[in-house]
Amino acid sequence: MIPRLCIFGVGLIGGSLARSLRDAGVVGTVIGCSRDEENLARALELKVIDEYVLDPAAAVDGADMVVVATSLGATATIFDKIAASLGPTTIVTDVGSAKARVVDAARLSFAENFGQFVPGHPIAGTEKSGVDASFASLFHDHRVILTPLAETNRNALTMVTGMWQATGAKVIEMDVQHHDEVLAATSHLPHLLAYALVECLAEMDESNEIFAYAAGGFRDFTRIASSSPAMWCDIAMDNRDALLSVLQHFTSTYNQLICALESKDKDAILATFTRAKTARDRAALPTHK
Amino acid sequence: MIPRLCIFGVGLIGGSLARSLRDAGVVGTVIGCSRDEENLARALELKVIDEYVLDPAAAVDGADMVVVATSLGATATIFDKIAASLGPTTIVTDVGSAKARVVDAARLSFAENFGQFVPGHPIAGTEKSGVDASFASLFHDHRVILTPLAETNRNALTMVTGMWQATGAKVIEMDVQHHDEVLAATSHLPHLLAYALVECLAEMDESNEIFAYAAGGFRDFTRIASSSPAMWCDIAMDNRDALLSVLQHFTSTYNQLICALESKDKDAILATFTRAKTARDRAALPTHK
Numbered sequence: 001m002i003p004r005l006c007i008f009g010v011g012l013i014g015g016s017l018a019r020s021l022r023d024a025g026v027v028g029t030v031i032g033c034s035r036d037e038e039n040l041a042r043a044l045e046l047k048v049i050d051e052y053v054l055d056p057a058a059a060v061d062g063a064d065m066v067v068v069a070t071s072l073g074a075t076a077t078i079f080d081k082i083a084a085s086l087g088p089t090t091i092v093t094d095v096g097s098a099k100a101r102v103v104d105a106a107r108l109s110f111a112e113n114f115g116q117f118v119p120g121h122p123i124a125g126t127e128k129s130g131v132d133a134s135f136a137s138l139f140h141d142h143r144v145i146l147t148p149l150a151e152t153n154r155n156a157l158t159m160v161t162g163m164w165q166a167t168g169a170k171v172i173e174m175d176v177q178h179h180d181e182v183l184a185a186t187s188h189l190p191h192l193l194a195y196a197l198v199e200c201l202a203e204m205d206e207s208n209e210i211f212a213y214a215a216g217g218f219r220d221f222t223r224i225a226s227s228s229p230a231m232w233c234d235i236a237m238d239n240r241d242a243l244l245s246v247l248q249h250f251t252s253t254y255n256q257l258i259c260a261l262e263s264k265d266k267d268a269i270l271a272t273f274t275r276a277k278t279a280r281d282r283a284a285l286p287t288h289k
Numbered sequence: 290m291i292p293r294l295c296i297f298g299v300g301l302i303g304g305s306l307a308r309s310l311r312d313a314g315v316v317g318t319v320i321g322c323s324r325d326e327e328n329l330a331r332a333l334e335l336k337v338i339d340e341y342v343l344d345p346a347a348a349v350d351g352a353d354m355v356v357v358a359t360s361l362g363a364t365a366t367i368f369d370k371i372a373a374s375l376g377p378t379t380i381v382t383d384v385g386s387a388k389a390r391v392v393d394a395a396r397l398s399f400a401e402n403f404g405q406f407v408p409g410h411p412i413a414g415t416e417k418s419g420v421d422a423s424f425a426s427l428f429h430d431h432r433v434i435l436t437p438l439a440e441t442n443r444n445a446l447t448m449v450t451g452m453w454q455a456t457g458a459k460v461i462e463m464d465v466q467h468h469d470e471v472l473a474a475t476s477h478l479p480h481l482l483a484y485a486l487v488e489c490l491a492e493m494d495e496s497n498e499i500f501a502y503a504a505g506g507f508r509d510f511t512r513i514a515s516s517s518p519a520m521w522c523d524i525a526m527d528n529r530d531a532l533l534s535v536l537q538h539f540t541s542t543y544n545q546l547i548c549a550l551e552s553k554d555k556d557a558i559l560a561t562f563t564r565a566k567t568a569r570d571r572a573a574l575p576t577h578k
Contacts, residue, residue: 123502125506127506185490186490186503194510195562195565197478199561200543204535204538211568217476220510220512221479221509224509226570232562236550240550240553244547252489254489257481261525261526264529266526277517280487
């Protein structure tokens with residue numbers, strides 16, 4: 001039970017978390033806080049939150065749990081603004097898609113209270129954003145990765161784990177660097193490729209005629225290019241090192257395929273496509289939820 | 290009305306075409322032909338075809354319309370095998386995803402009867418294949434591109450257009466080279482990227498652990514890497530020139546994004562992502578079917 005929960009950023013993730021915890025009956029009062037008062041008013045109207053407070057320091061007053069679900073770019077600023085107002089047992093967690101920089105920022109802001117911070121990342125989302133897109137079952141059967149540090153308070157970790165389990169999520173622990181590498185590969189790289197592909201086609205095709213002939217596969221493939229550009233720009237910048245490392249891998253595979261095509265090496269192309277299909281089919285089954 | 294229709298390759302495309310024309314009541318007898326007798330027997334059992342014939346030359350005997358819906362790699366061979374047996378008014382069409390080489394092969398095989406051949410390409414499909422995956426509504430509201438040549442018989446063109454319209458498809462005409470460029474950009478390049486991405490991740494991750502953390506966006510993005518490797522290898526080889534040209538464009542966009550990330554040029558990344566989202570959102574609406 002979380003008597004008083006404060007959520008920064010009541011959008012797709014923050015809003016869905018509030019709805020889900022309320023449905024599960026494990027939360028008392030939900031306070032919303034962000035710079036977007038219009039969205040907060042909408043969240044209030046939708047009964048996703050019970051009240052909202054515009055001042056970050058005032059918002060966390062008396063909170064048992066603080067969830068920072070704003071954009072990655074705003075996270076460090078919020079940590080700074082709330083650090084002095086946190087109670088001695090207030091737990092803080094976040095939902096950022098890249099963890100190393102968030103952890104650095106938290107260490108700086110929270111200083112001796114850094115142990116109360118539990119870095120978290122729910123692997124869930126859609127290409128939509130805002131509280132109107134939020135829904136209670138978003139995290140159901142999805143994974144939430146927590147990346148606790150040596151200093152992390154065990155009770156805080158237990159509480160954050162319990163909160164996510166109450167949404168129906170499966171909670172996993174991973175170290176910060178490994179998290180950032182895995183997410184760079186499975187999420188940040190695909191987003192970058194989807195944006196690059198659509199940008200490339202738009203450049204080639206001033207009249208947008210090309211897009212008219214795109215089949216369903218293309219639309220699935222580029223759906224993630226409809227995600228929030230600001231959010232994904234933040235993620236790319238925040239997870240820059242791991243992303244550049246995985247981009248190096250991808251460039252190598254990509255160049256090999258181009259070489260095979262240039263030299264008409266049909267066997268090499270077929271072998272690559274076949275290995276990829278096998279890996280995709282094997283991997284897709286157990287997690288297809 | 291097509292009294293006698295002969296389909297080479299009764300898989301997803303050929304099978305769906307037969308089902309659809311039968312549902313529309315515009316076809317008499319449907320003959321299936323391919324090297325895969327087991328699939329033909331299954332097609333017969335499913336009543337997708339009325340009979341099957343294993344010899345290509347015999348299969349087209351008396352046919353009013355011949356649809357070559359095998360893999361691109363087998364198309365030229367079939368043209369060769371049937372050329373001598375076609376009746377004076379038999380119309381031939383195909384469904385290949387790349388048209389220049391198919392047209393070259395048809396010109397060579399059909400010689401003075403080349404005018405009876407109408408190159409075609411239905412923009413429809415799923416990542417599945419085989420007659421069991423076929424269904425009558427596959428082409429409904431999808432586009433079919435025909436790429437007639439100067440020599441193409443106008444009556445043949447009208448008949449093939451009518452056949453596809455009977456399936457609920459929208460028929461468009463385009464010249465061969467333009468078709469191949471558009472498809473390289475919107476279909477062949479995305480497939481190559483999806484295969485390359487999955488191959489890259491599989492190489493990085495011997496234990497397949499990475500895939501377990503992939504979210505929905507990744508699965509959408511890589512679904513097309515579950516498509517038939519042999520078919521897509523054929524397509525890449527057949528449309529090699531157009532594909533290499535669009536790959537050059539993509540490499541340039543991709544490298545610019547990497548440079549921006551390396552030099553921490555957040556504005557450039559955000560601008561690219563924003564342009565891509567705008568293009569994707571604008572383009573996705575009218576054709577989202």
